[in-house]
Every structure is written in C-alpha cells, then in structure tokens.
Amino acid sequence: MTSLLDVRGLKIEATTYPPGEAPRDITIVEDISFRLEQGRVLGLIGESGAGKSTIGLAALAYGRGGVRITAGEVRLDGEDILGLKRPGIRQVRGARVCYVAQSAAAAFNPAHRLGDQIIEAALRHGLMDEAAARERAAYLFGVLSLPDPATFGERYPHQVSGGQLQRAMTAMALLPAPELIVFDEPTTALDVTTQIDVLAAIKRAIEETRTAAIYVTHDLAVVAQVADDIMVLRAGKMVEYGPVRKIIEAPDAEYTRELVSVRSLVQEEAADQSDRLLAIEGVDAAYGETRVLSDVSVHLPRGQTLAVVGESGSGKSTLARVITGLLPPKDGTVRLAGETLPPKLSGRSREQLRTIQMIYQMADTAMNPRHTVGQIIGRPLSFYFNMHGARKRQRVQELLEQIELGEGFIDRYPAELSGGQKQRVAIARALAAEPTVILCDEPTSALDPLVADGILKLLLRLQKETSVSYLFITHDIATVRAIADSVAVLYQGRVVRFGPKSEVLSPPFDDYTDLLLKSVPELRVGWLEEVLQERRMTSAGH
C-alpha cells in the first residue's frame, strides 16, 4: 500500500555567497526519509537552522530563497512531485498540499479581503464554485472559533488580531480539502494565552477534516499536543523519529533527552525580599496620548531577580524604558538605593547611568557590527572607568572569561558569533560597567531552548559572584521559574500581581494569572485536552 506522503533520501542544498569569497554549496538537509498516512500528524522539531521548515516546504516541492532539492523523492499518493514540471507542481500546491506560514500577518496580502484570499486557491484550481467556497469558508471559520463566521471573510487582514489571522490562515489551508497541510510554526509568534486557542482550533480542524499534517515547531511541548509522530532534527540530519509518547517519555538519543529536560531549571527564591534597592513607585507612562503604564509599583532587592511577566503590549519593555530614563514617566518615581533618579536620561549623572545597564532581546541589533568584541566590551570600561590600553584589554579578557568565552573572541566581529555567544558578549558589556541593576529585556526569547538555558545559568552564576540585581522581562513562565526571586505580572499596563515567586505562582490566582499559567503548554500528551475540558467545565458553571 502506498502512503499518502512518502519522503525518501531527501537532500536539500543552497549556495552561499560569503563576501570576498567564492560562492559555495552548503547542505541544508540530508538523508531525510519518512512516511505519513491520511489523518496523521508528523511533528518536525529542532533548533533554528535544523532544516525543519525546509523539509516542510519540500512537501510542496518548494525551495525558499534559492534553496534546491538535489536528491531524493517526495511521493504524494505514489507520484514523485519533485519530477513534475511547473504546471504539474501548481496543480499540487494550494489544492492537494497547503501551507500555513509562521507569520500570518505577513503571509496575507494587505490589499485584499481575507475571504477572497481564503477561497482563491480552490477557485483557481476549479475545485468548487464561488458560492460553495464561501459557504465552506464560513463553516471553517466556525470550526476555528472565529467571530461572526458568516461575515468574517469581508474583513481585511489589518482589521483582525494576530491570533485570528493565524486561524484564518488555517482556514485558507483547509478550504480546498487538501490531502496534506504543512504547518510552519503557526503559534510561535503568538502570546501563550492566544496560542492555546489557535492550537485547539488547529487540532480540532485536523480531526474533523481527516487531513494529514506536518507540524513544524521548535517547541516540544506544543508539538506533543498535536502530533502522532515526531522527528527530531539537528543540523539537517535526523536524530530520532518515533511515536510522540516514545520521544517525550523514553527518548533514545542524547540530544532528544536534552531537549526534553530543557527548561526544567528552577531557582530557589531568596527568603528575605524586604530590601528595596530599586523601587518603582506609582509610575504612569504614555506614548503621546496612548497610556501604557498605570500606577506601577514594584521593587527589587539587592542581589535578587524580579521577573516582569506579561503578553506583548502589556508594557513590560516600557517599564524598562522608564527605569533607564529613555521615557520619562508622566507620574511616579524611580529610586535606586534610596536616591530618586532624575526622570530624564539627560538629567542623570554618569555615575547614575553606570549603575543601571541593559541587555536586549536582539543582541544582533544592539551591537555595532563594525566593532570587535574587544571594542564592544571595552567601550563602557573607557567611558565609565577611563581605562585604556593594556589595562583595558586585560579587563576585557577577565570579562570574557566570566562569560565563558575564551581568549580567541576578543578580536572577532559580531557576525562571527552565534546567537548565544552574541548574547554573552552583550552580558559582558553590561557587566563591564559594574552595575547594581541589569535590566534584561527578553534576553533569551530569540534563542533556541538549549542555548537559552545556558544563558540563564550564566546569569544566575554572575549574580552569585557579583550580587548584581536583575529586572528580568519575559513572557515565558518557564524562564520565570528558572531565574526569579519575585514576580510582577503585568496586564494592560497594570500590575495585577506582585510578590515572592512562590506566592505569585501558587493559588489562589486572579483571573489573568490563572489564564496565563494554564496556557503554558506542558510537555505531556493530553495536556491540551485537559485544559480545554477544564475550561468547558468552568464555563458550564462548575
């Protein structure tokens, strides 16, 4: 019997053009084989650069950005679609195999109504007439819990939220009743509270339509909720492939075991949190007329970590901007070691600037690409401590050792570093000023889980060694558990919950914190069903 999808010996290559060097071919994916039957879901999991999206797109015989499929077969119902000419491939795409992109916000055309875009493929392929397509679209909007299914399609992409767009994209993929759908990180860009709804909608839609699916993600806990089988990938090669339960409960490969156990780091919280090294009192902040923070009061003891948690738009980063003086607050004060800081950056002394340093989410854009690591870390040394020459180089060397990077790094440029290494350099730059507080704005959320773990461990070790305090902004509860002593939950610019971690993360909860905590995917099969069941019970009045 032929499988719905039968991929054999897939090899995918690309040509890179390194500046100043001859172009060369690199292998992105090698020797990948798997089968997929109707109604089954295969999860492709791995870190960035593992080749998981590339494999997913190969199921549509598509190579993104000049990527070439150079060997192997992709058989759909027995037919090798890689051998098809362009018109033949077009018959497959959008009709028999559909694709759901990571960022639906970018993948929908801003110039056309959602409904027209959603039914376009089915109409162009002559699969159904327009009335039938619109009717099916409305039905799918209902299945995917979109508001006003009958009229939802009349809206433009900018008129609906990110979570709704992601579901609309799923509806677009489901509409032609394809045999296979490729989901490419469909929930990664969403807040956890939105992710759970989209995840549930996708799962329900897959079950109702009996379509097969490839689900690409870097989050093992997410894929465990929807997949039947999982393939673990690393650097374009298969590490492990098997049923979902086997992979998460009894993995064979060492790499899979690491992936499963990652994010299980838990920091013991400090017992005494009465110190008020950094105190934020009644802060209101706004961008023009748009109010972002309302009456925010939190404090951070010396040598401890305060995690500020919330979804995108809750005002987390704005709080950091207020503390640094980049955005003077409308009302309220920021005090450091009892001394009230001038609200504006320009009003602060060099010494006051030195005591508060920042680490950003994108280490990439926070460093001058034309400076070497030595220059980047050395800058605060000469700026704050007037260090120069050999003495400065000596100190940079010490800092590099502190962040576990060796001697060889001092003359490298940021482009020559990995994502994790860049973030380490950014940490060293912050440390160089010998601050009392470091504001960490989602420093690990752009990193792969294993690398992020390493950064968190480093931050904790540095805290023990130097007694620096962290104000750690994150949207990720696992990170909070790993690093925080105290926690502030921000929702729409207000602090809804603040206190020691053990109190904030244990019941009784306020509604928002409850929702936030329950939305974080757990790495076990059946978690999604349990949460949805519980929600139904709650809404039924139990």
Next chain:
Amino acid sequence: MAKDQREASTLDASGGTALLEDAGSGTPQDLPPVSPVRASGGRFGAVAGFHSNHPLAALILQRIALSVGLLFAVSLLIFLGVEALPGDFAQTYLGQSATPQAVANIRADLGLDRPAPTRYVEWLGGVLQGDFGNSWASGQSVTSQIAGRLGNTLFLAFFAAVISVPLAVGLGMLAVLYRDKAPDRLINIFSLAAVSLPEFFVGYLLILFFGVQLGWVSYPSTVFSGMPFADRLQAVALPVATLVLVVLAHMMRMTRAAILNVMSSAYIETAELKGLNAFRIIARHAAPNVLAPIITVVALNLAYLVVGVVVVEVVFVYPGMGQYMVDAVTVRDMPVVQACGLIFATVYIVLNMIADILGILANPRLRHPR
C-alpha cells in the same frame, strides 16, 4: 521617500496597538476592565470626531490644506527672492542712458517706490483672480502671454510623459523578470548612463546626431500657433527624447526596486504556494501593493517634466515657459519671473499632492479602518 516610510511605520504602529487591543479575544470577560485611552474630546472635540469618523476624508483634506498653505509660503518666497535679486529693471532697461531721474521715473511708473508688503498683497490679490499683472518689458498682460507658452510646455511634457511612463514601468518589470540576467544588467547600465548625463549634454548630443549629421529633424525646435500638428510633433521630437532619457532612468529604477521589494514579501510566497500562475501573482498580488510607491515616483518625474524643462527649452530654443522665464530673468522682468515661478511651484505641489492622495487611497489600512 523618507516621509512615506515614516508614515508607513506610524501606520504599522497604530495597527500594532490595535492588534493588542484585540489580542485578548480569547480571554475571559471578567478581567479587570482597562479603558483604552484615545486621543479624543477636549478642545478639538469636533475635529477629532470628524477625524475618527472619516479618517480617510480627514487625511485627504489635511493634504489639500497643507498644499494650499505651502503654495502661499512659496508665493512669499518667490516674491522675496525676486526682491533680493541684484540689478534693477529700470537700470537694465535704460542701459547706458540711465540718469537717476529717468530711473526714478520708471520706478514710479511701475509702482516700485511703494513698500514691498503692499506690492506683495496687491500681486497676490491679482494672482488669486487669475491676473499676474503686466509685463514690464512689453507692457502686455502676463496671463495672456503665458497661456500660449504654458500650452507649448505642457505639449512637450505631455508627450514626454506618454512615452516615458509606460516605458519606464515596462522596462522596470522587464528588469525584474530577468533579474540579474543580461537584460536587467543592460537596462541598468543604460539607465545609469542616462541619469548621469546632464540634460543639456544629452540635448546637444541628440542635436549633433539627429539634427546636424543625419538631418532627420529640424533644429531649432520652433513652434508657432497655427502650425500643423504633424510638423509640431516633428519639431518637439528631440526635446521630448531628451526629457524621456532624463526621467526614464529614475522611474525605471524605482519601479524595479518597488516590485522587487513586494515580490520578496511573504504574501507573494503564499500566492506561489497556492499554485497560482506567474501572471496572476503579479497582477493580483503584487500590483496593488506596488502602486503607491510607483505613483509617487511617477508624480515626482511628471513634475520634473514641467519644471525641469527650463534647460531643455533653452537648448532647443523652444518657445515654452522655461524659455520665457529665462528671457524674463535676463531683463529683470519681475512680473513674468514671479508668474513663471509660481506656476512651476503649483505644478510641482499639486502633482505631489495628487500622488500623496492616491497613495492614501491605495492603502487598504486607511481605506478600510478597523
């Protein structure tokens, strides 16, 4: 361009915050209510109300008001600039025979002895009624003199536009289709050469080859009223060719860049993965999004066709506005200089305003507010 980008980013930002307001759609209803803070009410309540009810109309009205304001500012600048010009009409007019008394008489005749603000208000009042005053040199009405000249200039600009705009957009699309291949490189080299050469040089080269050596066209490009249409076309051939060469490259390159920018976006990949054919992808998914940037660059170049024609008209001795203005400047015939300056400025501002408004209309975020 920078202004457009800034607008685009503020639009994105407002779209972003709007998304956030909706992001809680999956959250329970009993969360602490937070009232969205909006710029409304207050002193500008009525304006803000109109703004939020008809954001598109408000934006367009704002553009028109800005353009009108800008025109007044430009009229003042032109007047001041002309005032500040060294030399004096009476001196130039009388030449060697200028006695202080004769100069003073002429100045009094022309009303130049009155204070500048009075003269500005008078001039502006006349302009608003379509009267640009009388030429000092000929004593005739500037309005009637300009009418014919403006017609000639627009004739030239019109044919240059009719040829250059479709050609530029077509070549731009061709360059995209053959990106980084021979046709694209050829188009790029050609356009770079064309844009690098000043128009008077291009003009003289064309005259040398087509007028003098080959003798295909007559030079100078004189036209007169009552001239047969075919002769007229033949006469403007070289100036039109010069103008086309000058504006083509810029429009072509911007078209190419705009299309490439859109073609690399995620929604084009989505269209590709829907199995659509290349024509439909370009016509339905790329074209609507590429319109606004192309309109902007086309409008800018149309404006240049009318305004930048000065040099070309002088080179070809073509009796248009540019030639008229240059002649007027040499004899310090200020009413004519002012009129020409103001008309050029109006063309420039109006075309840019139209481009702005079309850009606003082409933006679905503004056409269909949330």
